Amino acid sequence: AKELTKARSISELVTMHRDYRAGIGHVHMPTLWHKLSVLSRRSEQRRWLQEHTPQLASLCDHTVELLPEIGTGGLASTASSLARTGLSGPPATAMWAALDAEAQAALGECGAKELSSVAWAFAMARRRAPDLLEALGAEAQLRLEEFNAQNLSDTAWAFAKARHSAPALFKALSTEAEGRLTEFGARELSSTAWAFATARHPAPTLFEALGTQAQGRLVEFNAQELANTAWAFARAKHDAPA
Structure with missing residues (x-):
């Protein structure tokens, strides 16, 4: 990994x-994908990635093989890193499908x-996953008190970005966030x-509270x-506070 x-x-x-494929196991994959996502922030690296996507097929296939062993933390980290790379094409599509299935099985x-x-x-990543989001929203709704400010806003x-209708979840998020806005930073308030x-x-009432918080911390x-x-x-x- 080093x-x-x-x-x-x-x-x-x-x-x-x-x-080194033979020596790379499930514990290394989240680190590998995180490194890839960091490198892809540079414009010339992002360009290389877009022009040489087929070269990542072996890495994507290997990741899919190891996903059942990777654990929930590794799963979430790998998904986030993959999203940040902007990788597309068949290798990425297969990875997203596997991530979807593994996540649904491990939500609890x-x-x-x-x-x-x-x-x-x-x-x-703009990947449609209606069944995953439906199940994830139901799980999250029951456990919002465990969420910190970033978890709530993210x-x-x-769900808004994915345009996935979840009125019950948003109602619960509104109630939970409203009483905890002092924990929110500017990014979380805005998001x-x-x-x-x-x-x-x-x-x-949430917008009223958001407006009051934002006004004092512009x-x-x-x-x-x-x-x-x-x-x-x-x-x-909704009118913002004067």
């Missing part, structure tokens, strides 16, 4: 996987972070407002967070 983290390019990482074992991360990953964002407005879920918001929050209040037709 050798994998030293790769300076995606091409080098893919070569390492090919050369997932912690709050894993549940929100899996939802975030599928939404971020879950709301994911939650955006999610509820995008999902068109009426939550007037210096913490960056330009994108300010824009998203303003858009959300306009979309929700």
